[in-house]
Amino acid sequence: MTNTNLRDFLRSRRSIRRFKPDVVPDSVLSDILLTSTYAPSAHHRQPWRFVVIQDSSAKKHLADEMAIAFEKDLHQDNLPQAEIDTLIVRSKSRINSAPVVIMLCLDMTDMNQYQDKKRNRAEFLTATQSVANAGVQLLLATHAEGLGGVWVCSPIFAQETVQHALEIPQAWEPQAMFLIGYPADTPKVRERKKLEEIVKFM
Ligand SMILES: Cc1cc2nc3c(=O)[nH]c(=O)nc-3n(C[C@H](O)[C@H](O)[C@H](O)COP(=O)(O)O)c2cc1C
Numbered sequence: 001m002t003n004t005n006l007r008d009f010l011r012s013r014r015s016i017r018r019f020k021p022d023v024v025p026d027s028v029l030s031d032i033l034l035t036s037t038y039a040p041s042a043h044h045r046q047p048w049r050f051v052v053i054q055d056s057s058a059k060k061h062l063a064d065e066m067a068i069a070f071e072k073d074l075h076q077d078n079l080p081q082a083e084i085d086t087l088i089v090r091s092k093s094r095i096n097s098a099p100v101v102i103m104l105c106l107d108m109t110d111m112n113q114y115q116d117k118k119r120n121r122a123e124f125l126t127a128t129q130s131v132a133n134a135g136v137q138l139l140l141a142t143h144a145e146g147l148g149g150v151w152v153c154s155p156i157f158a159q160e161t162v163q164h165a166l167e168i169p170q171a172w173e174p175q176a177m178f179l180i181g182y183p184a185d186t187p188k189v190r191e192r193k194k195l196e197e198i199v200k201f202m
Contacts, residue, residue, distance in 0.1 A: 013140060014189070016148025017094070019181030024054075024100050028145050032180075033102075041130035042123075045110045048134040049172045051103040056096070058166075061094035061097035065165040069158035091154070098179035102138065103155060103162065105172035106131045131175050138178055148183035151176055 001009070004202045014154040033050055041047060053059055095101055111127050114120050116140050135151060142149040155162045155174035 001038045009143070010027075010140070011189075013143040014148070014187045015150040016187070017150050017179070018184040018186075019099055019148070019179070020098065021099065022182045024147065025182060026088070028147070029100060032138060032145055032147075035144070036134045036138040039130070039133035039137040041133065042126035045130070047107050047109075047111055047127040047129070048131045049104065049105040049107050049168075051166050051168055051172075052165070053101040053103065054099070059096055059098075062101070062162070062165045063092040064160050066095070066154060066158055067092050068151040069161040070154065073157065093180060094152070095177075096169050099181035100179075102178040102180060103166060103168075103174055104131060104138070104178065105168065106137050106175050106177045107171050107173070109171050119133040128175065135176055135178070142178075142180055146182070146191055147180055149178050151178060 022027060029052065033052070036050070037046065037048070039048075053062060058143065070091055071084060071088055079087075106127055108124065108127055112119075112123050114123065139149050153176055155177045159174045162168075163172065164171065168174075
């Protein structure tokens with residue numbers, strides 16, 4: 001691959017939110033997961049963990065449980081019930097209609113432990129940064145395989161709910177959910193901030 005091809009590839013990834021119902025072959029899924037693990041991680045501790053959900057009743061269970069937690073949060077925001085209902089229907093339908101759902105979790109078990117809060121917090125941040133790297137790599141690997149995906153942040157707002165629904169160890173802290181499948185549309189490129197706004201050159 002030339003530099004130009006690689007640049008075009010990196011810039012052509014889009015968040016895909018609508019999928020064809022086609023099944024994603026296991027070999028493709030394994031390649032995507034394996035490529036994700038080539039992301040850089042702090043001390044090379046690889047604190048990422050993945051839960052792959054393809055079974056429709058498991059997806060429904062997750063969607064239903066997350067919807068209960070989501071609805072509680074929306075009530076706290078005093079949204080009108082009709083608006084809440086629309087958001088809940090959309091949230092469930094997005095999970096149920098994605099051929100593959102991957103829950104990306106953080107496991108702090110292998111990370112350093114310090115005597116003070118400041119360094120423990122920094123260590124936690126390096127671990128979450130590492131997990132996020134795996135998330136980006138997962139989206140790029142998905143794109144490389146001709147599939148599409150979207151990063152969904154709702155699990156981080158409902159970590160215990162997700163842990164119970166997926167029956168995963170308490171050490172696995174849900175960070176993000178990826179909805180993956182063959183793209184049913186090609187979304188437009190979303191504008192990027194100009195470099196002058198976000199970079200300080202010295
Ligand atoms: C940390 C993070 C959280 C996100 N959460 C959501 C989400 O909950 N729902 C969603 O539809 N997209 C979510 N996205 C996708 C962004 O909306 C998307 O990346 C952004 O609009 C730029 O579009 P692009 O990915 O097509 O370039 C998230 C992305 C990141 C990195």
